[in-house]
Amino acid sequence: MASDLEFIEFIVEQIENVGVVTFRKMFGEYAIYCNKKVVALVCDNQLFVEPTEAGKLFIGKVDEVSPYKGAKPSFLIKENIENRGWLSNLIEVTVLELPEPKPKVKSKNRKTKEKINESKLCDYLCR
DSSP states (O other): OOOOHHHHHHHHHHOOSSSOEEEEEETTEEEEEETTEEEEEEETTEEEEOOOHHHHHHHOSOEEEOSSTTOOOEEEEOSSTTOHHHHHHHHHHHHHHSOOOOOOOOOHHHHHHHHHHHHHHHHHHTO
16 A cells, blocks of 8 residues: 555654755655655655664664565654654654765766767768
């Protein structure tokens, strides 16, 4: 069952003063980003936060569950979703511990294909 857009918007609105928070639909569910880092997933209208040591210390006793079949376990947040300060603090300690995202490398194949297409276009137009 896919998550409701209203639920993801509610979660994102709850997170404040931690940086730029966005979301993106992926594989039928949603990923939540903070400062370009994936910090959580929303699957079946449930919030799964990326596991970190700081997050575990902050939460205390937490259920670690896979958000979908084959995924690594994440922290399932059932309570405190409506507690804006608590949720914001959890995301803040999580994002601080996560590594920086790797820069995207431009594919050499893409440039080659563009050149080939330009070449074909020139051949076609020059006839």
